[in-house]
Structures are given as structure tokens and as C-alpha cells.
Amino acid sequence: MKTIHHACYEILRNQGLTTFFGNPGSNELPFLKDFPGDFRYILGLHEGAVVGMADGFAQATGHPTLVNLHSAAGTGNAMGALANAWNSHTPLVVTAGQQVRAMVGVEALLANVDAATLPRPLVKCSAEPTCAQEVPLALSRAIHTAGSGAKGPVYLSVPYDDWQQEAASGVDHLAGRRVSVAGLPSAAALESLARELDGAANPVMVVGPDVDASEANGLAAALAEKLAMPVWMAPSAPRCAFPTTHPCFRGLLPAGIASISRLLEGHDLVLVVGAPVFRYHQYEPGEFLPRGTRLIAITCDINEATRAPMGDAIVADIASTLEALGNAVSKTARPMPDAMRRPEPAPNEAGPLAPERVFDIIDEMAPRNAIYVNESTSTTHLMWQRLRMTEPGSYYFAAAGGLGFALPAAVGIQLAKPERRVIGVIGDGSANYGIQALWTAAHYNIPAVFIIMKNGTYGALRWFAGVLQAENVPGLDVPGLDFCALARGYGVEALHANSGETLASALRQALAGNKPVLIEVETRA
Structure with missing residues (x-):
């Protein structure tokens, strides 16, 4: 008999999720039982640290990573770290042990009441399977959801008596599945965007974390060079998407409405790639854009596209769109921006360091x-x-x-x-x-x-x-x-x-x- 436990480890192995980050409790022990020798478990001493370590690992590898938390309390301890993972599009598969099914309704100790609701809205999806035989499909779905489109964390609560139940027939199909997203804009959309960039008198580019996450930094630099565009990092950027020594680089945008608008003054077209428009922080009222300035954003996240307060948006794969756009635009006759001067070395003064x-x-x-x-x-x-x-x-x-x-x-x-x-x-x-x-x-x-x-x-x-x-x-x-x-x-x-x-x-x-x-x-x- 193939158990749910065996079927799920086959899925995790075939999908490459063989490094776990966790802090186990009693509900998680049946899941971790007979831990396979080709997997590794990275123990953290607090769930916030566990999710933070997994967040860094998943961002650095670019692949879904499994996090194992303990019921409601462990999930609660991890929520602050989960907020960071949600905003950085980190592909985490967060599992949490649940009480046995017969004990959830009476709210026994360590029952996760309304488990699927607890982590929202900080996950792409959240579920507790309706029966044990549904667990492998739910895990497979979580992995593909976390790693597809705009990546992000997902949450799966599993009653701990499910793991030793018999898997349903046909479960073997799940382990080898692949899900791909083809996100290149249409030829007409690319042609229209290239025409707008070619026709702009003074375009500027703002790049964000999803450029770095898609390893498209070089493509962004090539587009900036072809159009002689100054380039800003998006405000509060969680990743660096452009070489800071490049002559086009202008620095990190501030996080206030009026300050951003002031720095974009004089540019007739703002191209935002792989970043929210914009992630503001301190309230600094003003116009979102200078008068006469147009903004177009390329994002992998439909939520970022729809919540922007201004401009047009294209939801697409960042790397392939940058590459296609770089090939579609014409090389400008404008001179390259002057490189920013590096600051003078700080003096070596006595006392605490500046x-x-x-x-x-x-x-x-x-x-x-x-x-x-x-x-x-x-x-x-x-x-x-x-x-x-x-x-x-x-x-x-x-x-x-x-x-x-x-x-x-x-x-x-x-x-x-x-x-x-x-x-x-x-x-x-x-x-x-x-x-x-x-x-x-x-x-x-x-x-x-x-x-x-x-x-x-x-x-x-x-x-x-x-x-x-x-x-x-x-x-x-x-x-x-x-x-x-x-x-x-x-x-x-x-x-x-x-x-x-x-x-x-x-x-x-x-x-x-x-x-x-x-x-x-x-x-x-």
C-alpha cells in the first residue's frame, strides 16, 4: 500500500523540494517520520527565523522551498516573516500540522481552527484538504502555484492522521507534473510599447526586484544603454536589479509621492519594470506624476498592475519581455547620461564609526x-x-x-x-x-x-x-x-x-x- 506520506515525499523529491526549513511540534512528527536520507532538514529555533531563512534560500535559488510550521501558534509566530515573503514574491510552500480530523471540531489542544483563513491575505492560496486522499493533489497544487506566474507563498494545513492513510489510485501522475507560464506580450503590444519608447524625448526607467529575481539585470542594462535612459531603483527595493556602477544608474528612489514626482520631473515617459507603482512609505502628499509625464509598467503580478494609482500596465514575464523589447527599440542618438560621482571616502575619525x-x-x-x-x-x-x-x-x-x-x-x-x-x-x-x-x-x-x-x-x-x-x-x-x-x-x-x-x-x-x-x-x- 502506498501511503499519503510516501506519495507526498515522491512529489517533493521529483519537484526538487528536498531542503526543509522548520521548527517541529507534535502535529508535525508523523509528517517527518522516517525522514529520507536524500532530504535535509534545517532547524530554526523560532518560526519567524525559520520563514526568514527559507525566504532567503528560496529567493536565492529562485525555486519553491518547503517550510514546516506547527499548527496555529507556529503559523502566528511566522506571520511577520510571511509578510516579507508575500511582498518579495518568494515561492514558499508552507505546511502546518493540524490535529487529527476527529479532534478539530471540538477544538482540542493544538487544533488550528479555520486553518485556511489564518495566513490570509499573506499567501497566494491557503487550504486544508477535505480528506486524506486529497493531500497529495493539494501539495502538488501548492508547489506549482508558489512557483508560477507572480511567485509567492502558499499555505497547506494537514491533519496529522492523514499521513498514514492509503493514497488514492492515480497519485503517481502528480510527482512528475510540470507547469509552465508563457508570459510574452503580443507582437502588437510590444510594437506599440517600442514605438512609445522610440518616440519619447526623455524616457526614464525604474527597475524593481522582479528584474533581479528573473535574472534579467543584463537585459535591463542593455535596454537602458540602447535608449540612453537614466535608471532608478524602485523605492524600498528588496533586491538590486541594476549595476550600481553603471553610468545610467541614478540611485534608489525615495518612498514619498511628492519626492518621486519631483525626481521624475522632465521625463515624458517612465518605464517601470518588475516593481510596484510605487511602494510608498511616509505620507508625502503631492501629484503622483509630473504634469505631461506618462507611465507604463511591466509587471508579473496582476495585483500590482491593478492597484497602481496611475499609468498603464502590462502583465508579462519580465525577462522575456525585456529581451523582446530590447530587440524591438531603435538605438537612440541621445548621449548616454553622465555617470554619478561616487561619494568621497568618509574620514577616519576617532570614536564610534560613521x-x-x-x-x-x-x-x-x-x-x-x-x-x-x-x-x-x-x-x-x-x-x-x-x-x-x-x-x-x-x-x-x-x-x-x-x-x-x-x-x-x-x-x-x-x-x-x-x-x-x-x-x-x-x-x-x-x-x-x-x-x-x-x-x-x-x-x-x-x-x-x-x-x-x-x-x-x-x-x-x-x-x-x-x-x-x-x-x-x-x-x-x-x-x-x-x-x-x-x-x-x-x-x-x-x-x-x-x-x-x-x-x-x-x-x-x-x-x-x-x-x-x-x-x-x-x-x-
Whole structure:
């Protein structure tokens, strides 16, 4: 007899989901029973860290990744991290153990009441199969849904007595299924868009995370060069989709309506590729676009297309559309934009380091193909100015702004990309939300480098307090944290830096080794 358990592991194996991230509870034990030797289970000590690690791993590989959570409580612990995964189009298959079917109705301990509703609206779909024989189909559907179209997390709740039930006949068809999405616009639509770009007097391009996710950075650069377009990164971008050293690159757009409109002044056509239009943050009223400016967006997400407050949208595959568009437009006679000047090196001053100095040292010492994971939110603009990011997949940030992303994500990304060095740059406030991931890095010897920017305060909140004219606000400082002691408690080597020289020495030591290292850097508030 083929059990549901056996059939589902065949599906997972054939679909390439052989790395699990999880924190098991009693409901999950029957699913994990007789764990196959060709699978690996990455244990995290908190569900938020588990989803953060899986988020980084799935984004870095580009493939669906399985997360195993515990009933309602484990799902609840993971919801903040799930918000980031939803906004970054991360293909996660999130399973959660449910009580036995006979006990759900009486709401026994560890029953997930109304399980399918719990994670919405942070997943593409959510389900609890109506019977055990439906579980393999539901799992297969979840995998293909997570990895197709606009990718994203899905949620599947499974009663734990289902796993040993007999699978239905015909279940073997599911393991080898493939689902493909053909998303190229029609020839007429491409011709019309190319005509608009060719006819524009001063076009500008805004690129977003889905360009990097589809490995289309080079295609975006080729289109920008052909049309001599300046290129901005979309506001609050969770990935870097354009080489920051390219002469067309203009930097990271701010996240306010009026500020974006001001920077787009003088451009008659704005082409947005692979990004929402736009992901605003602080409320800054103004016109969405300058007068006389037209906007066209190319997105893989119908939700992003329909919720944009202005412009036209084309829902299509990002990479193939950029390639076709690059072939369709004519090379312009306009001169290339002048390259942006890199900022002057920060002075080497005594006392806590200026963030600019930290980034200068990192940029000088890190490998050119290093991967940066950012959660020092108050210094994000400085990071974009000072770090040279030229390779695809070089930058990750919490797409929904949910803290606790960077430290776990750095672990997951390093696990997915062992040939590159991952450097997490994390604020001392942010680090506490995912600190448990240090244990996973130590336990599995995942050699990510974690740089903690320690200034004793929530810097982003202090900035926002100024924007909102909110004075005498409590809870903005986090003094007395010893990240070296915390790291060592989790089994990670820790180094303290209080000058440019000690930071350079610590970073040199960390990069020369092949184990996780945390560097606590004293920085200015």
C-alpha cells in the first residue's frame, strides 16, 4: 500500500523540494517520520527565523522551498516573516500540522481552527484538504502555484492522521507534473510599447526586484544603454536589479509621492519594470506624476498592475519581455547620461564609526560578488551610495519592512549560494527579531558574516519621529545589548570593533575563514 506520506515525499523529491526549513511540534512528527536520507532538514529555533531563512534560500535559488510550521501558534509566530515573503514574491510552500480530523471540531489542544483563513491575505492560496486522499493533489497544487506566474507563498494545513492513510489510485501522475507560464506580450503590444519608447524625448526607467529575481539585470542594462535612459531603483527595493556602477544608474528612489514626482520631473515617459507603482512609505502628499509625464509598467503580478494609482500596465514575464523589447527599440542618438560621482571616502575619525565609514570599509574588503542582506534601515540610502553591487542577486532587504528578516535570510542565502560570501548588515534593534538564526548558522556551519551596527537606538524610528514631529516618544532606545555575548551563547564566533582599524581587521578575519562570524560595530546614532 502506498501511503499519503510516501506519495507526498515522491512529489517533493521529483519537484526538487528536498531542503526543509522548520521548527517541529507534535502535529508535525508523523509528517517527518522516517525522514529520507536524500532530504535535509534545517532547524530554526523560532518560526519567524525559520520563514526568514527559507525566504532567503528560496529567493536565492529562485525555486519553491518547503517550510514546516506547527499548527496555529507556529503559523502566528511566522506571520511577520510571511509578510516579507508575500511582498518579495518568494515561492514558499508552507505546511502546518493540524490535529487529527476527529479532534478539530471540538477544538482540542493544538487544533488550528479555520486553518485556511489564518495566513490570509499573506499567501497566494491557503487550504486544508477535505480528506486524506486529497493531500497529495493539494501539495502538488501548492508547489506549482508558489512557483508560477507572480511567485509567492502558499499555505497547506494537514491533519496529522492523514499521513498514514492509503493514497488514492492515480497519485503517481502528480510527482512528475510540470507547469509552465508563457508570459510574452503580443507582437502588437510590444510594437506599440517600442514605438512609445522610440518616440519619447526623455524616457526614464525604474527597475524593481522582479528584474533581479528573473535574472534579467543584463537585459535591463542593455535596454537602458540602447535608449540612453537614466535608471532608478524602485523605492524600498528588496533586491538590486541594476549595476550600481553603471553610468545610467541614478540611485534608489525615495518612498514619498511628492519626492518621486519631483525626481521624475522632465521625463515624458517612465518605464517601470518588475516593481510596484510605487511602494510608498511616509505620507508625502503631492501629484503622483509630473504634469505631461506618462507611465507604463511591466509587471508579473496582476495585483500590482491593478492597484497602481496611475499609468498603464502590462502583465508579462519580465525577462522575456525585456529581451523582446530590447530587440524591438531603435538605438537612440541621445548621449548616454553622465555617470554619478561616487561619494568621497568618509574620514577616519576617532570614536564610534560613521555608517559611511563602515560601508567604505566593507566595499573595500568584500569580494566583488559579495551578497549583502540589509536590515540597518536608517542607513539604507548610504549603503546604496557606497557599496558597489554589480552581480545579479547581490542585495536583499525586507520587502514588507518587517524586522527579523536579514539575519535569518543571510543564513538561508548563504546556504543556497555557498560559492559567494554573504554579509548581513543589521541594526542593533532589528537583530533581536531574528537572533535565533545564529544557532542555525553555527549548528550547520553556514559561513555568513553578520555585521551589527550598534548605536543603541532605533535609528529609523528616530528619523520618522522627526518627519512626524513626534516629540518625547518612549521606547526608541535599546541600550545595554552585548551582541558578542549573544553570538557566543548561540555558538557563533564574535568580534568587537570600535574603530576603522579594528573593523577592517575583524572583517579580514571573518572573510578568510569558513564559518559564521558576528562583528559588533560601534556606530554613531
